[in-house]
Amino acid sequence: MRNLFSRQSGATGTEARVSGEMEARERLALLDQFEQAALGWFWATDADNHLIYLSSSAASQLGRAQGELLGTSLSAMFLPDSSDEDGLEARPLAFQFSARNSISDMPVRLAVDGGEIWWSISARPQIDGEGNFLGYRGSAKDITAVRQSQRDASRLAQYDSLTGLANRHRMTKRLTATLTAYKSAKRSCALLMLDLDRFKAVNDTLGHPAGDELLKQVAQRLERIVGTRGEIGRLGGDEFQIMLPDIDDRGRLGEIANSVIQMVSQPYSLDGSRAIIGTSVGIAIAPYDGIETDELVSSADLALYAAKGGGRGQYRFFSSELKDGxxxxxxxxxxxxxxxxxxxxxxxxxxxxxxxxxxxxxxxxxxxxxxxxxxxxxxxxxxxxxxxxxxxxxxxxxxxxxxxxxxxxxxxxxxxxxxxxxxxxxxxxxxxxxxxxxxxxxxxxxxxxxxxxxxxxxxxxxxxxxxxxxxxxxxxxxxxxxxxxxxxxxxxxxxxxxxxxxxxxxxxxxxxxxxxxxxxxxxxxxxxxxxxxxxxxxxxxxxxxxxxxxxxxxxxxxxxxxxxxxxxxxxxxxxxxxxGLKFEPHGPARHRADRRSTYRRVGVIHGDHRYDVVMKNLSKSGAGIEGMLDVPLDTPLVLDLGGGQLVVSRVVRSEGYAQGLEFEQNLISDGADGLCTRHRISPYALASAGMPLAALPPGSYLPAMTPDAPRSKPQFLQVDLSHANKAA
Known part of the structure; x- marks a missing residue:
């Protein structure tokens, strides 16, 4: 290896030769001292990129003998860099070697007993006079401490120091990257926003150290619920955010939100004191409730506000009506x-x-x-x-x-x-x-x-x-x-x-x-x-x-x-x-079960026709409607509840202009005192039909048929009952 670093002298004569030998010995001694002090190391490969030299101090750091490492493929010594948490990896070292590029201060990761270390390597390809590749000659130095410091600084910039959860910056970055990637893949992503009820009382009465401990325990409980299904962030104070990719089933999301509420509401032990808090959850789903990050976060915030306004300890799905609210x-x-x-x-x-x-x-x-x-x-x-x-x-x-x-x-x-x-x-x-x-x-x-x-x-x-x-x-x-x-x-x-x-x-x-x-x-x-x-x-x-x-x-x-x-x-x-002071009881003789009565206009779709009807009552499994005359039993209908909610149903009762519908799939709780569908029309499907890709607008908006498309004759007569309902 010493010949690799020796310099040919063009001088002639004994004095010049002696002088050149002395200079070479001094340079080699200096390099030996440099290697032994572990300030840096040298290495070389043959044309197949197998090691033919490695400083003995470098081999010692790896826990291997120098001779044991010779002949090893250089690229096989290094581990893939897993530090890029956003999945953006630089070109691998094997590619650099195969392209015979010069390498300058490239960080590489090596496995050692009990952990890993990092080197920074530099090298130049060696070419002979005929253009043949002879291998690499290069240097290396230990940058483990520097790399760890950089990682710590990067983590501080992306993670909450108290709970270890992602911070607002990272959650925004991750959500933006996810939504951007999911647009082309036509995938969904749910966002849950929550804050803690009565957290301020814990801070005020038990002190901020107890409040900090409470936040840590809340973070641990959320991690147990979410697991590997998504990412959790603490946005600051008592605000948390949960991102759940590839979930748009509102029934499943409601179950997760209920689990969060129940788990967070269990008592906490804080340095001998007992505290009980609660939480409220707002839920928004991309692309239904927002396409871009700001839009989806705003929708989840509005849903959270509605949940808190409903009495706390509840969850709410976003709906376009919440903006008016x-x-x-x-x-x-x-x-x-x-x-x-x-x-x-x-x-x-x-x-x-x-x-x-x-x-x-x-x-x-x-x-x-x-x-x-x-x-x-x-x-x-x-x-x-x-x-x-x-x-x-x-x-x-x-x-x-x-x-x-x-x-x-x-x-x-x-x-x-x-x-x-x-x-x-x-x-x-x-x-x-x-x-x-x-x-x-x-x-x-x-x-x-x-x-x-x-x-x-x-x-x-x-x-x-x-x-x-x-x-x-x-x-x-x-x-x-x-x-x-x-x-x-x-x-x-x-x-x-x-x-x-x-x-x-x-x-x-x-x-x-x-x-x-x-x-x-x-x-x-x-x-x-x-x-x-x-x-x-x-x-x-x-x-x-x-x-x-x-x-x-x-x-x-x-x-x-x-x-x-x-x-x-x-x-x-x-x-x-x-x-006087005496009050006589009055009212119904028997308690009647709650009926979810509602008088609102909805749409009914049959074939390629849409009818406007009045929905008089609604349950998880069916509805009562009025406005279509003499509809036969077992007629398949699609009930349009608005907001992209279509319910496949069939007629199980029909008397004149009134019909009773049975749903193919039960509705679910909307978190308030209402019902909703598990799934909605996908904005991706609307976009493929010619509409711009956007969150679902309010109301009914099935893609219109082209003007020249043939239409069948409507099979049922629509009856306007608006005056009768007003009179009732």
Whole structure:
């Protein structure tokens, strides 16, 4: 090998020869020192690229003897570079060798016992005077430390340092690359957005180290659910994102979202403390809900907002109607600020009746909003907006003050029950708000009952306990609302100074149906309350058979339409003055199962014709429609529910202009109180039919037939029932 680096001298004579030999010895000694110091190494190959020389110190680093490595194919010594996580690999070393290119500072990876190392190699091909390739002569140096530092820096730029999940930058990059590649391959990709409910309470009460530990545990749970099916990212704070390639089945996505919600909602152990949080999930699917990254992320964000507005702990699929809903929520937020100041709000009061003698003992205050332009707006619309925008504190104070003032005008000294939201409970000095309302109205504290939910105990149980005791010292009563639907714990029931437990309407609904376990659950709640000397209120009682069963099970009080709907202040005063405190039950004799009734126009496709009909009811397995005359039984029809949702069905009942349809495949839950199809028309299919590739627009948009295409005669007469339905 030394001859490879020796230089021929053109000098003649003894002195020149001696001088040249001395210079060669010095150069070789210098190279020996360089190799032995492991500052770098030299190597050479023959024409077949097999090693004919490698510095002994280099062989030692590989754990091999120098002679053992000679004859080894150079390219076979190096491992493929797996560090390119985006799949963009440079040309392999074998190609460079076969092309006989010069190599400059190329990083290569080598396996050693217990791990791997990295070298940077440089080399030039050797050609003789006749143009024959003789092999490579080159150098190498160890760059393992530098490479690891580069990898660490790259990972910090792409991954969240706390949880180890991908960060926002990487998720955006990966989603963009995936959507771009999937357009040409006509593949789908689902995106789930989620954030944590009540995470701020954990940070505020247990400290940021506990909050960090909680985020780590959430990340671990998400990884167990998702596995290798997709990629999870933490976008910052308590926001997470899950990308699931090649899934467009909304039934399967709903199951995954439910698993996420249930797993995240399980208790956490944080340095000896126990915390319970929740999550909401928004789901969007490419290409149906967005083609580009920004569009898909925006759709998933809107779906997440809808999930949180629906009561939290829920999932929602994106639909085009959510864009209108987002604009409406912004308008509600602006108008609600004015409504609180200008007394557009009012209170209605629903009686809570003693089960034994049907005498009203308390009235629950329910806020109503009569908008000057839009009319009455449901609390289900504006209360979630108030909670999201921190208007809930101002709204809660207004309700508290107004309820106390209204109660002072009643002809009987009945109690008034006021709901206090968990956000209001944790964000304001509730005892101060209550004291102010009592002082201004002059109401006896014993006539005020505060209804709280189980979620107030989740963030800071000790602080909540102190606040409840302060309220009890004032003389007000405390009731636990919606019992059994949250995160029930016998611990706080035994320690909190509660006077009443309200049994959620979900346990009352279906109580009298066969094979229903709600009666056993209610019996247990009533027994527990009795042992703790608390009253019980069964909410949502609507039928006489439900009332009889509830009374038999021992609930002390009843609330629901079976006695009265909520009355405005003037109507309540008139009722109390003329009818007294006794309320007679009324309503249907028996509970009727919920029917998903709907009156909306949809399309029905038969052959190459489309009919506009009215859908009157919808279930998972079928629908009732009106608008086509004398359709034979077993006629195949396709029901167009809009938004790309086509349902293959057949007629199983037909009477005049009304038909009953049975679906070929059941519908699934849309995450809200509705139904949807598992699959939709693919935008790729629409594009192949001549439409531009885009997310599905709202409404019906089956590709139109060309003008000269032959059409068959319609087989059914369409009937316009719009006037009849309005009259009904």
């Amino acid at each position: 987002a604009r409406l929520r912004r308008q509600i937020e602006e108008d609600l600020r004015d409504a609180i100041q200008t007394d557009q709000l009012e209170l209605h009061f629903q009686p809570i009746v003693r089960a034994s003698d049907h005498t009203v003992t308390c009235l629950e205050a329910l806020v109503r909003w009569n908008h000057p332009e839009r009319g009455f707006i449901s609390p289900g619309e504006f209360v979630p907006v108030a909670e999201e925008t921190n208007l809930i504190n101002a709204l809660g104070e207004w309700v508290m003050r107004r309820a106390c003032m209204d109660a002072m005008q009643w002809p009987e000294p009945l109690r008034v029950a006021v709901n206090v939201s968990a956000i209001q409970f944790s964000g304001t000095d509730v005892p101060k708000v209550v004291r102010t309302a009592l002082d201004r109205s002059g109401l006896d504290p014993a006539r005020l009952e505060l209804e709280i939910t189980e979620s107030v105990f989740l963030g800071d149980p000790e602080g909540t306990g102190r606040m409840l005791k302060d309220l009890k010292k004032m003389g007000v009563r405390l009731a636990l609302d919606d019992f059994g639907t949250g995160y029930s714990s016998l611990g706080y029931l035994s320690s909190a100074p509660l006077d009443k437990i309200k049994i959620d309407r979900s346990f009352v609904n279906g109580l009298t149906e066969d094979e229903n376990n709600n009666a056993a659950i209610i019996t247990a709640i009533v027994s527990l309350a009795g042992a703790l000397k608390m009253e019980t209120v069964a909410e949502g009682v609507e039928a006489l058979d439900e009332l009889a069963t509830i009374t038999e099970l021992g609930a002390s009080h009843v609330q629901g339409y079976v006695f009265s709907k909520a009355l405005d202040q003037s109507g309540l005063i008139e009722r109390l003055e003329t009818g």
